[in-house]
C-alpha cells in the first residue's frame with residue numbers, strides 16, 4: 367500500500383485529464399475510492415482485528431480485476447440507456463460519478479502494481495511474511511515518496527494538506543457503499559459451486575494459511591451501517607488525523623510507521639539503507655531538484671529497466687517516473703472503461719478481452735503486492751523466504767508491462783462524457 371497521498375495524486379492527475387468537468391463535484395467520493403482495499407487495513411488496525419487485515423491482504427493478492435469489472439457491470443446495469451438517450455443532467459452525473467469511483471478503485475490497484483515491485487525490492491520486504499523491520503523500511507520509503515510527490519505536484523507538505531480534510535472527515539456515502547459491496551461480494555464472497563468455498567476463504571488458506579469467512583466478516587452486515595466498509599472509512603477519516611498530533615519536527619508520514627524525523631536524516635539513512643540503490647533512491651527522493659539533472663543511468667544498459675545489481679534485480683525508475691506510469695495506466699483503463707460503456711457489451715470482462723487487448727492490467731487479475739499476475743502466486747510461495755529468487759521471478763514480465771504502459775498511445779483529447 368503506497369500511502370494515501372500517492373493514490374490521491376495519481377487519481378487527481380488522471381481525473382483532471384479525463385474528467386475535468388466532473389472532478390470538482392465528485393472528488394471527495396473519488397478520493398475515498400482511490401484508497402481501494404487499504405481501507406480495511408485501517409479498520410483492522412485500531413483496534414487490531416487480524417482477520418480484516420488478512421482480508422485486506424487477500425484483496426491485494428488476487429481478484430482485483432474481477433472486483434473492478436463487477437463494479438463496472440453494476441454501474442452499466444443500473445443505467446442501461448445512459449449512453450444512448452437523453453437523460454437529465456442529474457442522472458448523468460450520478461452515473462458518471464459511479465463510473466469514476468469504479469475507475470479510481472482500480473487505480474489503487476494500478477498504483478500498487480506499478481510502485482510495489484520497486485518498494486519491495488528496495489526495502490527487502492516479503493509480500494506475505496512482512497518481517498517487522500522490513501515493513502518499517504517499506505512504509506518509510508512510501509511515506510517519503512508521498513511527501514516528495516505532494517511537494518512536486520501541489521507544493522504542500524502532509525502537514526498542510528491533511529488527508530482527513532480531503533475526504534471531508536466523512537465516511538462512505540450509500541451509493542459508493544453499494545458499488546463497493548457489489549464488487550467485493552461478487553469477487554470474493556460467492557461460494558464456488560463445487561467446493562462451496564468463497565475466494566476470500568481459499569486465497570487466505572492457500573497463501574497465509576488462515577481461515578476467513580466472507581459471511582462472518584462482511585456478508586452478514588448486508589447494507590447495515592455496521593458494515594466494515596462503512597466502519598473502515600469512518601476509521602480512515604479519524605486515523606488520518608493522528609499523525610498531526612506529533613510535533614512538526616517529524617515529517618513525511620501518514621501512518622505512524624512512516625514517521626520520519628526531519629533533523630535526523632543521516633541516522634535514518636544509515637538505519638534503513640539496505641542497498642546502494644536505496645541510497646540513490648533516498649537521495650533522489652529528498653533532493654529531487656538537484657538530482658533530476660545529474661541522475662546517472664547505468665552505462666550500456668537501456669534506460670528505465672530493472673537491472674542486475676550484484677545480488678538482486680533492482681528497478682531504475684525514479685519516483686516521478688513511477689508516478690507518471692501510474693497516471694498513464696489509470697488513463698488507459700478509464701479510456702477502455704468508457705469504450706465499454708459506449709458499447710453494447712454487458713460484461714466488461716468480455717469487452718476488455720475482445721476489444722482492449724493492448725491495455726495492460728485489463729487482461730487478468732494481478733497481485734498488487736508483487737506486480738505479477740495472481741496466477742503466479744503459488745510459484746512465488748514455493749520460493750519461501752528466498753528474496754533473491756522472489757525478486758528475480760518473472761522480472762521480465764514486470765519490466766515488459768511497465769514498458770508497455772510507457773509505449774501506449776492514449777486518446778489525446780479528454781473524453782467529453784456529456785457529448
Ligand SMILES: [Zn+2]
Nearest residue numbers: 367368404478
Ligand atoms: Zn493497496
